[in-house]
Amino acid sequence: MDKTKNITQAKIMQQEHVLSELYHYVTENPDKAVMDGSGKTLEYLEACNNIFKNVFLVTKKLLV
Numbered sequence: 001m002d003k004t005k006n007i008t009q010a011k012i013m014q015q016e017h018v019l020s021e022l023y024h025y026v027t028e029n030p031d032k033a034v035m036d037g038s039g040k041t042l043e044y045l046e047a048c049n050n051i052f053k054n055v056f057l058v059t060k061k062l063l064v
Helices: 003-029 031-037 037-063
Strands: none
Touching: 003 031, 003 037, 031 037
């Protein structure tokens, strides 16, 4: 079993959980989200997550 693969999958699952929690916070507290910057943080993390999924994972699959 490839331990690297398991670590990567675990990190992806953690990222989705963090994004979900942050999304719920932002939608339930829009005024606070603007004040504390969590809305912008969510946008940034979603963009990073999309890059990771669409570039890194696709590239890795092609190289394997």
